[in-house]
Amino acid sequence: MQIQGSCHCHKISFEVEAYAPVPFMRCYCSICRKTAGTGGYAINLGAKKKTLKIEGEQHISRFHAIRREDGTEEKSKAERCFCKHCGTALWLFSPEYPDLIHPHAGCIDTELPQPPSTDHNMLESKANWVQVCTFDDDRTFDRFGTDSLKEWHEKRDFK
DSSP states (O other), rough: OEEEEOOOTTTEEEEEEEEEEOOOOEEHHHHHHHHHHSSSSBBBOOEGGGGGGEEEEEEEEEEOOOEEEEEEEEOOOOOEETTTOOEEEEEEOOSSSSTTTEBGGGGGOOOOOOSSOOOOOOOOGTTTTTOOOOTTEEEOOSSSSSSSSHHHHTTTTTO
């Protein structure tokens, strides 16, 4: 599915082919919550990096989060792209998966398919004020869910 997105101040717009366009996965980790979360979580989609077309690329800033786990700190290889003027979180790119980018659902302007259920990931990291609202078919995980973005979409025939 071809999707378009933009930042709040409209200095950046982009389009990309999404192989995983359903916003079903909410991540409650502190990095996602603090860099892109509006409800205490962030929602990433899956897209093909080679199809990314950007207008206003000079307005993009990049951030590498610090991962804190088991008493250690490590700079993440993943690059979080955002607008340096309005702060809109745009997408995440990781060199570990060079063919992919993960646009943030919150900056997408295209109407996206509504998910039949939601996976709530990294609940062990959620902020104490966040109330996790689930429905009948939703799944919850202390860490990561059992399906990747691609697997979830394939199992439900969203392609």
